Amino acid sequence: MDKVSPIYNNIVQQIKSAILESQLESARAVNQQMLSLYYAIGQFVSANSREGTWGTGAIETISAQLRREMPGLRGFSATSIKKMRQFYEKWEEFLNRPPMAGELEKAEFDIKTPIIPIHALINLNRSPMAEVLNFSDFLALSFSHHMEILEKTDSVEERAFYIHQAVLNHWDKYTLREYLKADLFHHQxxxxxxxxxxxxxxxxxxxxxxxxxxxxxxxxxxxxxxxxxxxxxxxxxxxxxxxxxxxxxxxxxxxxxxxxxxxxxxxxxxxxxxxxxxxxxxxxxxxxxxxxxxxxxxxxxxxxxxxxxxxxxxxxxxxxxxxxxxxxxxxxxxxxxxxxxxxxxxxxxxxxxxxxxxxxxxxxxxxxxxxxxxxxxx
CATH class of the missing domain: 3.40.1350.10 (Trna Endonuclease; Chain: A, domain 1)
Known part of the structure; x- marks a missing residue:
């Protein structure tokens, strides 16, 4: 194998670092987009399913039709859609962004004029709950992590604690689950x-x-x-x-x-x-x-x-x-x-x-x- 010149090696390392950083930024962006999508769908489903606008079994019917029309679609089972609703309902009071004019009106969905604000969460013009929650941490955490936390905590302070610790320490979902089970927030x-x-x-x-x-x-x-x-x-x-x-x-x-x-x-x-x-x-x-x-x-x-x-x-x-x-x-x-x-x-x-x-x-x-x-x- 030919010996690589120190000059070229340095160039390669710089390009490699740029590639890795770009990949990391892309992964972060994808996660933020996904969270915002789930939050928006949760908002849409909550507004229409909680007050009787949709009939019994609507979420199951919607999930089944989505999967028929989009073969291979993952993450949109009836259970998953209900989790999106839970994600929105648990956070909407604290993120405190009122709907824009015309958003989430209880009207028939028009595919030409979507009313689900899929970028709303990302485009918040301020850092919500700045005194409690680091919003960049919030957007950095995966949806599955968020659901683990929401299902096992009682207060927003507790949620913010686990969100920050999970991001800071790079916990996977199973590590996070162990710390939640041990009730780290109340014992640390x-x-x-x-x-x-x-x-x-x-x-x-x-x-x-x-x-x-x-x-x-x-x-x-x-x-x-x-x-x-x-x-x-x-x-x-x-x-x-x-x-x-x-x-x-x-x-x-x-x-x-x-x-x-x-x-x-x-x-x-x-x-x-x-x-x-x-x-x-x-x-x-x-x-x-x-x-x-x-x-x-x-x-x-x-x-x-x-x-x-x-x-x-x-x-x-x-x-x-x-x-x-x-x-x-x-x-x-x-x-x-x-x-x-x-x-x-x-x-x-x-x-x-x-x-x-x-x-x-x-x-x-x-x-x-x-x-x-x-x-x-x-």
Whole structure:
């Protein structure tokens, strides 16, 4: 293969960058056009179907005829059209664009004079809800992402939060679904901690507080695999084993920029052996993160144990370019007021969070709740 001149290589790289940027801009434009189309159709369907202008089963009939007249058309099933209506109805109050004169009049559709304003959403002459929602984020998110959010949130602030996070972190639909299921909006930044007293910089403190939640949903733990164990033999190792086997899911649950280092990590000081349950590194915080797993209620002694691990890791493992080690106790129950009170006496950054093994809605199908709680002790 001929060696490419540095001059030509530079030219190629510039053209390549331009092509990729153009492709990205084209994809964004297509997504914006699609959102605006769906919003407009939703507006049209809402105006005509909610007040009885169209008869029963109209949406199903319209969908069927559309697909007959446009073979290969995708995304316009009756269910999809109803989702477009939902998309419009959920947002129209907040986007607050009154119809233009003559738009959406309840009249027979004339194909020569369309009355569906397909560019209306894109052509808004201001950024709606500027204090809450970044409208460029809104237009950057796919319709399927929007529907995931609309179906699982209650407030516009909550919607705006997930829209921004999904765009910022490039979440696919399934990642977004996991964060919605874990209720990230209500739990992020709520962890009981002493970060403000122990971390060196205000900005670093804010990042750490926002990084961790007060409760984690570990629904990938399959309690059915535990069998009928002797309760005396059950401890937090089962939780740990499930996390290790599903470490990708755990990191997704735990937050962004976490790298798994290991479990039962051996550390030693003055001939005293210790084993860290779970050890991670967070690129954003530039810190090792120790996670100690506990079952049942939080106990004050857990903090002392965690502090010992952190002291050794800071002294022997932390690199000069890294920030102090952060420690997290993950237990099933904790009194936040009590935890915050105790954390005042510790000079290392620590927090206490709780976890659930599975969604509350699934507990009703379990044979015995006490058995589940006992099973989680290993």
């Amino acid at each position: 930044g709520q962890i009981s901690n002493n970060f403000a007293l122990t971390l060196p910089k205000t900005l670093h403190t804010q990042k750490a507080i926002s990084m961790f939640k007060d409760e984690y949903l570990l629904d990938f733990i399959n309690v059915e695999e535990l069998g009928e164990r002797n309760p005396q033999d059950i401890d937090e190792r089962v939780v740990e084993k499930a996390i290790v086997q599903n470490v990708k899911n755990f990191i997704l649950t735990f937050g962004k920029d976490f790298t798994y280092v290991g479990h039962q990590v051996h550390i030693e000081k003055f001939e005293h052996d210790m084993w860290v349950d779970l050890l991670f590194f967070n690129r954003e915080l530039r810190s090792l993160v120790v996670v100690e797993l506990k079952t049942g209620e939080f106990k004050p002694s857990y903090l002392g144990q965690l502090a010992a691990y952190m002291r050794v890791l800071n002294d022997d493992e932390r690199k000069s370019t890294e920030n102090p080690v952060i420690g997290i106790i993950l237990c099933q129950n904790a009194d936040k007021t009590f935890v915050k009170y105790l954390l005042q006496d510790y000079n290392q950054p620590m927090g206490v969070a709780t976890y659930k093994a599975m969604p509350e809605k699934l507990k009703s199908v379990l044979p015995d709740e006490k058995l589940l709680l006992e099973a989680m002790r290993k």
